[in-house]
Amino acid sequence: MDLLRTRGPGNFTVEDIAEAAGISRRTFFNYFASTEVVIASVTHGFLDKALQQFRLRPAGEPILESARAALVELADPMTVAPIAELYSMGQANPMLSRSELEAWDHCTVEIIDAARERFAQGSGVEIDELYLRALAGSIISCGKAAMDVWFARCGGDLSPDSLSNLRQLLIDSMSLLGSGFASHSPATPSQDRH
Amino acid sequence: MDLLRTRGPGNFTVEDIAEAAGISRRTFFNYFASTEVVIASVTHGFLDKALQQFRLRPAGEPILESARAALVELADPMTVAPIAELYSMGQANPMLSRSELEAWDHCTVEIIDAARERFAQGSGVEIDELYLRALAGSIISCGKAAMDVWFARCGGDLSPDSLSNLRQLLIDSMSLLGSGFASHSPATPSQDRH
DNA sequence: GTGCATGTTTGCACTCTGCGCAAGTATTTT
DNA sequence: AAAATACTTGCGCAGAGTGCAAACATGCAC
Structure with missing residues (x-):
């Protein structure tokens, strides 16, 4: 660093x-096989925390609700700080974005696993792989979108205001997902943020 | 190749x-800056075709419907063939999957642009960036999920049966997204496939 | 403490990548 | 034909990544 x-x-x-x-x-x-994996380990640690939170959620809870809760946990100074710094350097840098992409993808795989486990216990019914993968991928994409928008807006600022903004973005992105993107105007966010 | x-x-x-x-x-x-980008150019060409289809859709149409139509166009032998071969080699290979990840990400960026343009014309209202990015990211994730499931199921088989299976997976993934993942059982796909 | 076994670190050498530079070779323009 | 422009190539270099074997450290038994 x-x-x-x-x-x-x-x-x-x-x-x-x-x-x-x-x-x-x-x-x-x-x-380390390369500098990239060292740097990716930062993003990795960040996403691991979300994963961990996700796994702690009660098995009966709807996945989207678990995801929302897990993501909101990330909006804390200690957790975001390292990744905010990385982001601010890596926005334009191909090498950094590449390793970040890999980290997000790895997280998707892990969410798929976590969700599969959750569904497996309970019903003996066969699991719909498409549902699982599409949902996990979308959750990660929405989380990433929220982070991207936050950085574009606040430039990685760690003040309480900025962080509550991030929290709200994460929440909003999950409700967009849960509502099927309301299939109409994109100009009305679910809630006003100061 | x-x-x-x-x-x-x-x-x-x-x-x-x-x-x-x-x-x-x-x-x-x-x-070419590296072997990776050569290989990525295959996936890139594949996704470019989808992009192109997407841009051809009428501006009034709901985004998800446009995405569905664009993705379904991909389920054609000539188009899938190269990427199917790549996939079958790259499933386990880190180098290949990395360049593929990059290609999908690049496509997300382009969809965001395409969607932004679509919304920009028509209303002078400011566009909700979160909506845009979360939606575009989710669409790509769902498309990728459908492809992944298809490969897992059919191993890149190009027979008419297999391709109609792919088409159905792409359609299903879009309706999952449109319905907000119906927030209940993951064991009931929207439709039976032979 | 000595000797032995196991594990870690290091230097060396080699292949391959990626790129700046300048000289060479086509192709087009005038 | 000469000049301008574009494309290709060889050369050389810094750096990545890795196998191998020697050096070094650590822990353990006696």
Whole structure:
């Protein structure tokens, strides 16, 4: 993160990281296949927290409600801080966005698993894979959309106001999803935000 | 594609591609930044076709209906063939899935633009960015989910039966999205498929 | 403490990527 | 035909990523 801040993405080598960490280049590669995965681990940690929250929700609850609750947990300073910083650097940077994409995708896979488990217990009925995957993918997409809009609007600001804005965006995106995108005007958000 | 087929992903170098194409390694890099983007261009072409169809739809039509129509156009042998082959190779391969992810993401961005244009004309009202991005992202996710399920089920088979299966999956995924995922049982697809 | 076993770190060497540069070769314009 | 423009290529270099074997550290038994 220090190197990212000072030199900017793409302007330092693995050797620099190794030196800064007091280890050899070779040792770095023993633990990480590339700089990308190191950086992705930040986003990964962020999304892991959401996953964790999701799994804690009661099994009977509607998935969308669980997702909403899990996502809202993310709108907390300590949690968003690292990813906000990454985002602000990576908005235009192909290398960063790539590893972020991968992290979001990985999260989708995990949500699919979590949701499958939830449905499996209870009914012996066969699970509709399409339902599962389409829903999980949409949830992640909506979460990502909320984050994107938040960054565009607040530029990663961590003030309480900004964070409550993020919370509201996450909630709104889930209700859009739950209402089937109300199939009409896109100019009326469900709620006014200050 | 020949090299992919014969040697498998990751088992050939840019030099091999250049040689097979009768050009120099340097010339390859004049046109493509990496092997990845070459491969991504296949998926890219596939999604471009959907985009194109989407843009052809009447501006008054509900977005989800336009998306459904655009996606269904993809379920045609000539169009799916290349991507089906890629998918069957890339299922387990990190390098391939990565470039595919990027292509899908790029398509999301383009749908957002297309949808924004559509809404912009007509009303002078400010557009809800969250609505736009969440919807576009969800559409893409559902399309991807349908493709994933199809591959899991049919393994990229191009027979008429298999393709009509794909068509139905695409339609189903859009109606799931349109109905807000009916927030109940995941075990009842909207329609029986042979 | 000595010796041994297991695990980690490192240097070395090598292949491959990606790209700047300048020289070469086509193609088109005038 | 000469000049302008576009495309291709070879060369050289910095950096990624990895196998291998030597060096080093740590823990354990005696």
